[in-house]
Each structure stands twice: as structure tokens, then as C-alpha cells.
Amino acid sequence: xxxxxxxxxxxxxxxxxxxxxxxxRDAILSLPHKIVGIDAGRHLFREGxxxxxxxxxxxxxxxxxxxxxxxxxxxxxVHMKGDGIDLQNALMVLMEHNAxxxxxxxxxxxxxxxxxxxxxxxxxxxxxxxIETLIHASIQxxxxxxxxxxxxxxxxxxxxCELGIRQxxxxxxxxxxxxxxxxxxxxxxxxxxxxxxxxRVLQGLTGDxxxxxxxxxxxxxxxxxxxxxxxxxxxYLHPAQNDIPxxxxxxx
Amino acid sequence: xxxxxxxxxxxxxxxxxxxxxxxxRDAILSLPHKIVGIDAGRHLFREGxxxxxxxxxxxxxxxxxxxxxxxxxxxxxVHMKGDGIDLQNALMVLMEHNAxxxxxxxxxxxxxxxxxxxxxxxxxxxxxxxIETLIHASIQxxxxxxxxxxxxxxxxxxxxCELGIRQxxxxxxxxxxxxxxxxxxxxxxxxxxxxxxxxRVLQGLTGDxxxxxxxxxxxxxxxxxxxxxxxxxxxYLHPAQNDIPxxxxxxx
DNA sequence: GGCTGTCCTTCACATAGTTGAAGGCGGGCC
DNA sequence: GGCCCGCCTTCAACTATGTGAAGGACAGCC
Numbered sequence: 001x002x003x004x005x006x007x008x009x010x011x012x013x014x015x016x017x018x019x020x021x022x023x024x025r026d027a028i029l030s031l032p033h034k035i036v037g038i039d040a041g042r043h044l045f046r047e048g049x050x051x052x053x054x055x056x057x058x059x060x061x062x063x064x065x066x067x068x069x070x071x072x073x074x075x076x077x078v079h080m081k082g083d084g085i086d087l088q089n090a091l092m093v094l095m096e097h098n099a100x101x102x103x104x105x106x107x108x109x110x111x112x113x114x115x116x117x118x119x120x121x122x123x124x125x126x127x128x129x130x131i132e133t134l135i136h137a138s139i140q141x142x143x144x145x146x147x148x149x150x151x152x153x154x155x156x157x158x159x160x161c162e163l164g165i166r167q168x169x170x171x172x173x174x175x176x177x178x179x180x181x182x183x184x185x186x187x188x189x190x191x192x193x194x195x196x197x198x199x200r201v202l203q204g205l206t207g208d209x210x211x212x213x214x215x216x217x218x219x220x221x222x223x224x225x226x227x228x229x230x231x232x233x234x235x236y237l238h239p240a241q242n243d244i245p246x247x248x249x250x251x252x
Numbered sequence: 253x254x255x256x257x258x259x260x261x262x263x264x265x266x267x268x269x270x271x272x273x274x275x276x277r278d279a280i281l282s283l284p285h286k287i288v289g290i291d292a293g294r295h296l297f298r299e300g301x302x303x304x305x306x307x308x309x310x311x312x313x314x315x316x317x318x319x320x321x322x323x324x325x326x327x328x329x330v331h332m333k334g335d336g337i338d339l340q341n342a343l344m345v346l347m348e349h350n351a352x353x354x355x356x357x358x359x360x361x362x363x364x365x366x367x368x369x370x371x372x373x374x375x376x377x378x379x380x381x382x383i384e385t386l387i388h389a390s391i392q393x394x395x396x397x398x399x400x401x402x403x404x405x406x407x408x409x410x411x412x413c414e415l416g417i418r419q420x421x422x423x424x425x426x427x428x429x430x431x432x433x434x435x436x437x438x439x440x441x442x443x444x445x446x447x448x449x450x451x452r453v454l455q456g457l458t459g460d461x462x463x464x465x466x467x468x469x470x471x472x473x474x475x476x477x478x479x480x481x482x483x484x485x486x487x488y489l490h491p492a493q494n495d496i497p498x499x500x501x502x503x504x
Numbered sequence: 505g506g507c508t509g510t511c512c513t514t515c516a517c518a519t520a521g522t523t524g525a526a527g528g529c530g531g532g533c534c
Numbered sequence: 535g536g537c538c539c540g541c542c543t544t545c546a547a548c549t550a551t552g553t554g555a556a557g558g559a560c561a562g563c564c
Contacts, residue, residue: 066393066394066397068397068401068402068483069483072401073401074396074397074400074401076393076396076397088386088389091379091382091383091386092383092386092490094487096390096393096487096488097393119375119378119379120375120379123371123372123375123378126371126375126378126382127343127371127372130343130378130382130385131343131344133382133385133386133389134340134343134344134385136389137340137385137388137389137392138344138348140389140392140393140396141318141328141348141349141392142318143396144326144328144392144395144396144399145318145320145326145328147396147399147400147444148326148399148400148444149320149324149325149326149444150320151550151551152550152551183510183511183512184511184512184513185511185512192399192400192401193551193552194551194552194553195511195512196513196514196551196552196553196554197550197551197552199512199513199514200513200514200551203513215560231320231321235346235348236348238344403520403521404520404521435540435541435542436541436542436543437541437542445521445522446521446522446523447541447542448521448522448523448543448544449520449521449522451542451543451544452521452543452544455543
């Protein structure tokens with residue numbers, strides 16, 4: 001129905017959280033939006049900006065981060081195809097973090113107002129959006145653990161596994177073979193390490209035969225060994241509860 | 253209206269997020285619930301448990317945490333009066349973290365199902381609940397930064413400030429004078445430090461005249477100096493957007 | 505085809521925070 | 535009234551990771 005919409009990946013993803021009626025899907029697909037391309041390194045928004053839009057990634061990779069008084073920064077999340085970068089904007093007023101393109105990125109920019117209204121009129125969609133943010137919150141908790149309690153090697157391996165699984169889920173690559181969207185410095189910002197030490201760790205993993213690298217592409221010899229090295233278990237990503245997006249529907 | 257309910261603090265808090273009609277408030281207050289008391293140190297739930305209830309703190313302090321293979325642990329959040337520990341249970345199936353009483357604690361245990369239904373029937377309440385979880389997500393991001401990028405002294409000072417502000421907001425104490433609900437070991441688990449080092453840091457802060465301690469009670473000589481030492485700014489706590497809980501109401 | 509800029513790599517050294525262990529203090533319980 | 539237990543404090547190594555700095559590889563651009 002409707003014209004083929006760039007929002008299809010979003011609708012598909014939401015439908016994996018909660019069964020959606022055709023009307024629900026159509027309502028998502030026909031959300032007003034602009035498609036915007038952003039060069040690697042440019043910012044999507046900054047701390048203190050007013051939250052009037054929501055960004056959904058269509059292609060490429062983005063991250064959110066905070067910067068500290070001494071100039072160091074912490075990357076808080078990596079966003080890829082189908083992810084809402086800031087769905088919370090539908091409800092919150094002020095951004096307290098920054099969003100930056102890691103690679104060239106295409107996003108659909110949706111007025112927060114439109115999402116807010118959609119939530120009011122369609123409980124099933126509201127529920128799906130909420131689950132989406134709950135999953136991001138779960139990932140955030142795991143990152144706190146990663147950065148707080150694991151040593152450098154484990155931390156990096158864990159992140160590599162997460163990026164693999166999520167890219168696979170988004171249909172972008174295999175979990176054990178993908179193109180790393182982050183430089184070593186950015187890996188450091190995500191794992192709270194220095195670029196120098198990330199380099200040491202990557203060489204360690206390479207030397208032990210866990211991964212190989214050429215250019216930016218990453219290759220795991222044996223997924224399970226890397227997952228072990230990273231204490232990685234995917235539960236916190238909450239893989240689709242009902243992966244068959246179909247059944248009956250909401251009371252919409 | 254209704255009998256005076258222990259859920260009043262919850263309703264009041266939600267009303268600071270979104271204007272609620274009387275019907276909305278009554279619906280919250282009449283949620284089915286059991287009051288349960290838990291001794292310090294006991295667990296409310298554990299990783300892998302099925303999420304069938306939601307817990308709201310009535311008094312005392314609780315925390316959520318994850319435990320790693322080597323036995324170390326990371327405290328992910330501290331919960332106090334009025335906080336939902338796991339509102340997300342209304343939508344998620346499996347817990348991937350543990351919850352433990354830090355002090356003796358009283359919680360209202362509400363069937364997840366009942367909250368889920370409330371969300372479906374009352375968009376304003378759903379919105380308020382969502383905002384509540386968004387605020388917790390925002391706090392979680394700040395914790396990631398804290399643990400990832402700040403040095404020990406800053407980290408601890410930051411946590412002390414957060415506990416102060418939140419206790420003040422919950423009407424439990426003044427931000428600069430309160431009873432610490434965590435032992436030094438638990439402070440370490442929250443800040444990703446060892447108890448030994450937490451001790452050093454606290455002595456440092458005491459020696460510099462930023463805080464004084466007797467028993468568990470904490471006293472800040474000058475709030476601003478501690479906030480500075482902790483790079484603390486309260487925006488991420490998203491203080492009530494409309495602190496006057498009144499106006500018109502939802503379309504309920 | 506050389507220049508510029510970004511990213512990766514390597515080095516020697518510095519240090520913040522950990523480890524393991526021991527002792528002290530206070531409070532609750534028999 | 536004495537004992538036990540949880541919590542805090544102190545110490546002297548130890549080590550994982552950071553720092554600053556320099557060189558090299560590659561890619562895009564004029």
C-alpha cells in the first residue's frame with residue numbers, strides 16, 4: 001500500500017516488537033519525513049539543542065556521545081539502519097548529548113510532534129516504540145558494565161560482537177564478517193580506552209588468531225572464541241520476541 | 253478520592269511528567285498491588301527471572317546490578333521512593349539484571365499485566381510512564397560516562413551529588429545533607445572502583461573540606477564545590493518539566 | 505605526481521587504581 | 535559481658551592502561 005517508503009525498515013523492526021495491524025503499519029509508513037544525507041564526522045545535533053525532530057537511520061552509521069570538560073568523550077551508542085537515534089524526542093524537550101555521523105549517513109527526519117500524535121492515536125505503535133527505546137536502554141546498561149568492569153581486551157571483543165550481531169540483525173552483514181564503522185580512536189571512545197591501547201588490543205586479538213583485519217573490514221575466525229573473549233551473550237539485545245511480524249493486530 | 257493509597261508518590265511523580273486527569277490519577281492509585289518488605293541485602297529478582305510484576309519503591313533504597321563471570325559486579329542504578337525499579341516489565345519478558353535491597357525496603361508489587369492494560373487504555377498515563385523510563389535511560393547514559401571517562405575522585409563526587417539531588421527531589425533529605433544508603437563497597441560497585449580506593453577518595457574529599465561524614469551520614473560543606481569536583485550538572489535528571497502537576501488534563 | 509590529512513603503529517615511560525592482607529571499630533546477639 | 539560479623543582503614547607491592555611523541559601507510563586532491 002502507499003508508495004514504497006524509506007520508513008519500511010522502521011516499520012518492519014517495530015512489527016517485530018508488537019504485532020501491528022495494516023492500519024498501524026500504514027500510519028508509520030506515512031509519517032511525514034525528510035530524507036537528509038550527512039557526511040562522516042558531521043553532527044546531527046548537539047547538546048542543548050531543542051528536540052523538535054526524531055532521526056531514523058536509513059543507511060550508514062551514527063553515534064551519540066557526550067563530551068567532558070577536559071575534551072575527552074564517551075560514545076554512548078552506535079546507531080545503524082532502522083535504529084531511531086532519538087525517538088525519545090517525541091517526549092523530551094532538551095538533548096543532553098550529541099549525535100554524529102560515523103560514516104556517511106542517511107536519516108529520515110520526522111517531526112517529533114508527528115510521532116507524539118501517532119503514539120496517542122495508536123496504542124500498539126506506542127507500545128512498539130516504547131519497546132524500541134527499552135531495548136536501547138538495555139544496551140546502554142550493558143555498555144555501563146562493559147566500560148566499568150571489563151578489561152580492555154574483553155571490552156573490545158564485546159563491542160566487536162555486538163556490532164556483528166546488530167549488523168546481522170539489520171541485514172547488513174554476517175556477525176563474523178563485517179566492515180568496522182569506527183576508527184580505532186572511536187572504538188576507544190566507545191570502550192573508554194585510548195586509541196593506542198585499542199590498537200594493542202586489536203593486535204593481541206589478531207595475534208591470537210581470533211580476528212583478522214584488512215583495511216576496515218573485520219573478520220572473525222571463530223565467532224564463539226571471540227564471544228568468549230568478550231563475555232558476550234546476546235540476551236541484552238532482546239532479539240525479536242515474535243520474529244514473525246504478522247498476526248492479528250491491535251485494537252486500532 | 254479512593255482510600256489513601258501507597259501509590260500516591262508514584263502518581264504524583266508521573267503527574268510531574270505529563271498533566272493527568274483525575275480519572276488518570278485514580279486509575280493509577282487503584283492499580284492492584286501488594287506491599288512487600290525486603291531486608292537489606294536480599295534480592296527482589298534475579299537475572300533470568302520471568303518479568304511478571306513491576307516493583308515501585310515505597311521506602312528505603314534498592315539497586316539493580318549485573319554480575320560478571322569473575323564475580324565482580326556493576327551497580328547500574330540506585331532506586332528510591334517513588335521510583336519504578338522495573339516498569340519495563342510491563343513490556344519485556346526476561347530480566348537481564350538483578351535487583352537487590354540496599355537498605356530495608358518496602359515495595360509495591362504490581363502485576364505487569366495491570367500496568368500494560370493501563371497503558372493501553374490511558375494514553376496520558378502511558379506517556380508519563382514512558383517519560384519515567386526515558387529519564388532512567390538518561391541517568392544510565394550519564395553513568396556510562398561517569399564510569400568510563402571520569403577519574404575516581406570526580407566519579408565519586410558525581411555520584412554523591414546525584415544521590416543528593418534525587419533524595420531531595422523525592423522529599424527525603426537535603427541535597428547537601430543525607431544518609432548514604434550505600435557502603436563503600438557498594439559505592440565501589442556503582443562507580444567501578446574498589447572499596448579500598450573509594451575509601452581513599454572519600455578521605456581525600458573529607459581532607460579537602462568538601463564533605464564530612466559521621467557514621468553513614470554525609471554532609472557537604474558547600475554544594476557547589478562538590479558539584480564542581482564531580483563535574484555535576486543536574487540536567488540529565490530532567491527535573492520536572494511542569495512542576496505544577498495541575499492543569500487541564502489528557503483526553504481520557 | 506607530489507601534497508595534505510587521516511588513520512594506524514610503535515616506543516619508552518608515567519601513574520591511577522588494584523590486589524591481598526591485616527587490623528580496628530562498633531553493633532547486635534547469645 | 536563477651537563474641538562475631540560487617541564495615542572501614544591502612545599498607546606495600548603490582549599492573550593495566552594512559553601519555554606524548556614520532557614515523558609510516560594510504561587516499562583524496564590539485
